[in-house]
Amino acid sequence: MTAPLIGRRTFLKVGLAGSLMLASVGRVGAATADEEAALLAAISAALLAGMLPAAASARTQALNDTVAGVRHAVAGLSPSTQKEIAELFSLLGFPLARRFLAGVSAPWAEARTEDVAAFLENWRHSRYSLLQTAYGALHDLVLGAWYARPEHWAAIGYPGTPEIF
């Protein structure tokens, strides 16, 4: 399996638009908590496809728990890493960045899981280490938050911690 080739147009998008948007993030400010929750839920839905429950209410609850788990995990990182993660979330919460850097046209709350998955796959194999590391952070935060929870262990056949006390 080889990484998808990224064409010249994407390079321009990332090179020009990316740096413009990164520069403007500071000015537009951080995403609101709701915006951040919406983007994290959309990204989690793509990363966790195949594990999420089908029923709408259970799915929503599972995604909410995952978003809370991601935030809890971020709070345990070093201040410098927390700052980087906050910048990443702000960038993704910025509509122009979502549209042109991630390639997701609909707002996060309405985004189709296939489109979010395509964005993640692009960043995963990006030639730009900045996007690769952003994908890596999302991968580790979301999957870590999911599999930290005992209610998700039965699906992978993990019996849980032994009873000793």
Add this chain to the structure above:
Amino acid sequence: MTDPQPRQQRDPLREGLAAGWKHIDASTLQADTLLEADVAIIGSGAGGGVAAELLSHAGLKVILVEEGPLMMTSDFRMHEAEAYPQLYQESAARKTVDKAITILQGRCVGGSTTVNWTSSFRTPPTTLAFWQEALGLQQLSVESMAPWFAAMEHRLGIRPWPVEPNANNGLLAQGAEKIGVPVHGIPRNVRGCWNLGYCGMGCPVGAKQSMLVTTIPAALSRGAVLISRLRAERLIFSPQQRIIGLKGRAMQPDGVRAGRISVRIRARHFVLAGGAVGSPALLLRSQAPDPHGLLGRRTFLHPTVVSAGVFEQRVEGYAGAPQTIYSDHYLEQFPVDGPLGFKLETPPLHPVLYSTTLQGFGEVHADKMRDFPHAQVLIALLRDGFHRESRGGRVRLRSDGSPALDYPLNEVFWEAARRALLAMAEIQFAAGAQRVTPVHEGTLGYASWAEAQRGIAALPLKPLACRVVSAHVMGGCAMGDTPVRGVVDQRGRHFQIENLTICDGSIFPTSIGANPQLSIYGLAARNISLLAAELQNRPAPAIP
């Protein structure tokens, strides 16, 4: 298998504290504080723990400083979600500057000894010979170090593991033997081990002979003072370049940020044991003398690549002692300074560690996770620091004073990483794997050894595409025979700072080529025995 023991575990450290041993949780201090001691020890891991026991045993007044929290045997509940934020640096997600290497490093009382997987190897003869011949460290021979290793093996219950390996380790042995690769058992530092498999989250039964249950209680019982959640911010120097004090800052209860309360510690002598990231970082923040530009340089990691196999039978890599079988076959193929060799071991498998390490996402990742009980994982720890082009990394400071480790992965590394991925796949298929997946973004795995050979040969090995991890940080304050070649001498004494001993993995001039805890214990026992005699004006012990 497991020793029958009463359900109510004793926790001697908790009992001792209740009986009056001195521990200060700096995050609870309400006012700035000044403390005095004969010796201040910074860091409570393998080096700091041994130093605390030996110095307090010698009758010296000791203060032991730790940035992480004091979590005890009876606190450990084997949950990754609790253990990683509580017990590890940066929630077990510390990374190199380019984020290509994830580093597991302890940050709690006991340091990495509280969370390591118990593997206990003496410094390999090849490594000591290289230090003697190529680096001029004449005093450190197999013979001269043997009594120190023996003493620490005795102290920490280190002996061959008498129990059948778990299936994860057993398959390493079976596969390796099928292709003629010799394997051996790993000595472990345990007493009364229950064979649970959760060493990485703090031993819940106090069996692992970490510093938390051995040297630190011994030091506290002799009057040493432990201060947890105190960040060592900077060392204060006299005009004569003697250290006159340590300025520490109490951590906030979140354990992430330092607060406003300061703690100053005055002492005659300072022992620095903050690990190979923390120790050079403290010296850099303190603008310590570094006339030859060696501080923070040549930091080594045993950079490690990972291979996941799936077997028809259940493997249950989460259960049982995590590391009991190893092979040094691929360390011995080439001269020590030739193409990089690697040590083969296994890691424990737990849901968070496994799911975040495994590449990909969505349905593909979910499918691989459903194989979790059938997964068998091998790791190859590359021996860095011996080849001319294997120069390791460098610890620098960020603008906020926190350490950043830059570790470029070069061609010499990737050439060895490819051999390692091949070797692991060959062993896993020989052991009967149905599928083997190198942890790399560019593959979904292979169904046969022939397919794996072709696939791995063609994999683009690059940072961020190929997962690289480390649990062993070494170097940055290297020993040398002269000040031009080292930050400290062969006794760990700083060449320019008269009252400073460095006593952790940062003094290794190369990587060790084996899990480093016993190398740190042995060298610490030797160097601190010499220091204790000097500080007490006693004759130094006869050292070969």
